[in-house]
Amino acid sequence: MAEIFYDRLRDYFLKVAQALEAEAKIASIYPNSSDIGLHRELTFANFLRRHSPSKSNVFLGGYLFGEDGSESKQLDVIISTDTSPRFDYLKKDENGKTFVPVDGCLGVASIKSKLDKKELIDSLKNIASIPDKQNLTNNIHPDFYLDNYEDWPYKIIYASDGLQIKTIIKHIDDFYSNNPTPLNKRPNIIHVIGKYVIFRDMDITIDGQKAKKGQYVALDSNPDLVAFQCILNELQQNAAASNYIKFNYNTIYDQLSKS
Template sequence: MSGYKPGLVEIAQYFAGRANRLDDEAKLQKIFDNPADRGDAKEVILQGFLEDHLPKRCAIIRGGFIFDSFGNKSGQVDLLVTSEFTLQFNQTVGKRETKSFNCVEGTIAAISVNSKLDKENLCKAIDNLATLPRAKEYFMNPYDQMTDELVKQTPFKIIFAYSGVDLTAFMRYLKEHIKTRKLSIEQAPDLIIVNNQYYVAKKQEGHFSRTIGDTSATGSYLYAWGTNYIGGLALLLMVSTIQRLSNLGSLVMLNFLNYQEQIRLSVINDFKAELLDAKELFADE
């Protein structure tokens, strides 16, 4: 470590400690006999971590699906991070919140949570996140190209696992599956974390990394490992990226009226409407 910088050291130690804490909390879930209960519990653990660190403008909800105004719908996603400017679709049964859903324009990140990321679970997670709709209805400054590029990156697709295969095997599976499925850069996952083992991050359009420089092509993957701080670095990268994308809410005006219009035109067959002209109501207009 070049030069002792106590503030940065403490942040690194803090996030490394949180990575260890995630592992410890996940191990406690082995007491559940039902795999579904263990899976739900591990989603809640990561949800709690995100709630502790993301801005209040972000809502972290147990996932359902993501939809767009053209009628497209994703597979079920474990966790969704949504903007404060989007409509919410929360329901409560008794004292328990049910899984929710949201529109693509209002979803900042979509997260797949896995107990162990082996080849089968990796392929399932990649395929599921690839179903996320990409078309968005929104208004923004036509001269603000950077914001437009950031909007295109949402929802940010994350795969998080508490354990996984070794990095060599993982990178082979990742490469094989993306090539076999012929996924586009936009469909491929943006960040994959195997807690306290390694992380794999995709370079985004217009993003400069001091680690890999700006010569690598968009869509290139940086994979990192080999330090006791790797878990903390991965978690910091995840929350920092989501925080950065959450800033878009104040720069982009979401257009939900289009959803109402599309539903009226394409779903409801017995909708009736007539026009009462303003001239019949307001004599001076």
């Protein structure tokens, strides 16, 4: 019986992937690219809303900021814990932008209609701009061990279409060769729906050698199924871990009263 259920669940995600692809194609009816892009961002944001833990909030369009006042470039989707403050008075329906503290952010996504070199570099720069988080030394439950917090938030690039795998990986390698960037400010996963998924730091052996730290590994077999399970599992793990962290936003509010 278990096999029957998981066959159905697998089929469910494959059909969700087909629906996302179909919606991306339908969006091309719009006459200008900004409307097409917004519709595709909304489609992926809705996918995350319907599958992420209820403990998380999913925002379409916004900025992450650090306790020191540093601010990211615009991010297409932000996923935060439900205890994180948010500043979105100007957000009406799906318009306007949200400001969210980086401390308490579970994940972000950069969404592209087509992942070519220009759009890839734009995504890499936006992700690299995410501010540093505060140290958790005194704010985490003493009996809880969290080994990947330095890599929060989980960083996703999602596209409806894109260049070939080898070309994308070459552009990534070239970009980071010329723009040294900490590993925790590089995307964790790049998913071009229906085509391939690329992971950073995946536990895998390639030609008899274990993948190196920071290396990107590509997969084009069942890419949507693999991408969905990785994205949703990582967001769930981060949401669960956030229960053991006492995020403190006093400094943010204290800064407001300083002249």
